[in-house]
Amino acid sequence: GGGYNKTSAKDNLSYLVNVDNPSAPPLQLLACDLLLEEDENALLLSDIHIWSSRELLDNLLAFLREQKPTHIVFLGDVIDLKGRPDLQETRAFFAALRELGASVFVVKGCSDSDQDDFLSAMDKLALALRVKPILWSKEDDPLSSQTYIDLYRFLRSAKEQLVMKLANGSFVVAEHGHDIVGDVSSPLKAIVEQMEEARRRAHARWLIIGHLHRPFIDEERRVASTGCWAFDDEHETLGTKSEDLMTYVVVHGNGKVELRRWV
8 A cells, every 4th residue: 555655664674673672662662654753543344244245345435435535444354355356346446546536544354354265366357258378359348457457466565563653753553453353352441451461562552354244433442443334244143233343443643533424
């Protein structure tokens, strides 16, 4: 994704200088991916599960076009690689991102990070209805070719964790959350405690995750969950309710963190 500018590079140079300095404060040892000025913000959302037949993709695209965010952070499970690859859905998703022109950052999730599933999905899209001897006998539709490239770049650019630095020098750490919360059906109190411990280990002001399909924010413990943009299916036990859908988190450069729902 975009958003890695000269200021980010300068800040991360400071990180490299301090990484071997035992007297450096722990926060200085976080290399940041995105710097937010005081009047800027980033929109964080997750668990869209495109290709799953459960996603609210049309709603998501309408939401993004309405909000026109400058920075978008996808916290994993955007594409469901175990689902049925759909070229039209994929094309619509990336066309909307290109139309917005936002800086896009991607974090790995459970359903969109397995390499075997990724290759299988690319095979189904790029080799669909093609007989091998005539693969190169005619050119592909340029729009389809661009979609393959967009999907490849999107998934291959995903990171395990994203670090945002705010105007006051504090850090927000964002990740999918499957390595933090083992059992998503655990009581909320236990989940919050696990998240708070992870936030402390990361020396971050805030920790924000996806994965849970349950949105919440705890300002005292400074942890938040983005919710989701996909219905549960009959085999899932997440217990997603209507109020859990179409939710997102906004991180402001001035330090404010908000949980919102698009209605």
